[in-house]
Amino acid sequence: xxxxxxxxxxxxxxxxxxxxxxxxxxxxxxxxxxxxxxxxxxxxxxxxxxxxxxxxxxxxxxxxxxxxxxxxxxxxxxxxxxxxxxxxxxxxxxxxxxxxxxxxxxx
Amino acid sequence: xxxxxxxxxxxxxxxxxxxxxxxxxxxxxxxxxxxxxxxxxxxxxxxxxxxxxxxxxxxxxxxxxxxxxxxxxxxxxxxxxxxxxxxxxxxxxxxxxxxxxxxxxxxxxxxxxxxxxx
Numbered sequence: 001x002x003x004x005x006x007x008x009x010x011x012x013x014x015x016x017x018x019x020x021x022x023x024x025x026x027x028x029x030x031x032x033x034x035x036x037x038x039x040x041x042x043x044x045x046x047x048x049x050x051x052x053x054x055x056x057x058x059x060x061x062x063x064x065x066x067x068x069x070x071x072x073x074x075x076x077x078x079x080x081x082x083x084x085x086x087x088x089x090x091x092x093x094x095x096x097x098x099x100x101x102x103x104x105x106x107x
Numbered sequence: 108x109x110x111x112x113x114x115x116x117x118x119x120x121x122x123x124x125x126x127x128x129x130x131x132x133x134x135x136x137x138x139x140x141x142x143x144x145x146x147x148x149x150x151x152x153x154x155x156x157x158x159x160x161x162x163x164x165x166x167x168x169x170x171x172x173x174x175x176x177x178x179x180x181x182x183x184x185x186x187x188x189x190x191x192x193x194x195x196x197x198x199x200x201x202x203x204x205x206x207x208x209x210x211x212x213x214x215x216x217x218x219x220x221x222x223x224x225x
Contacts, residue, residue, distance in 0.1 A: 049208040094167075
């Protein structure tokens, strides 16, 4: 199975900050990497698919990059509604797996 | 607008079978492919498996011996059965669609909590 490992597991930041979360795959997955945002008590929401494609309706302050084994999710200027948990997930081959999550908290 | 709604018992006894149904509205089940994903309380996400409208299925090997996913095109629904459950199967179960965003999970139900307890 291909594993994806996120870092950091938690992060404190302030409104207006630029934040980067990383995801590393245990083997090359080309660009088959997706990012989700989850708020407490809610279902995850797709933000970025295929490493760098912005899902419809998602604000442009979210961006993704990377290919192969190393990927990043960047939030260019944090807004109050961005404090949540973020997950990466590979869709290269089954079984699909998720990272352990990065909890983004208000500093 | 595509919407997914999970339904089924919220409490299942150990060793019994968990059964959930996802009703799809706004699109035909023939249009996308469909998954189940679960999340134990306070923990991360686990992909259970997926199904094409043709009935072809792919399961997570960690659950494969206990999982069955099926689709009913006449009712526009798909279903999950997980046998021989234990407390470790207690989780929020999400039905999810893979549609217009590559291979990503772009359509999510609200999720339903299933507790395994006697």
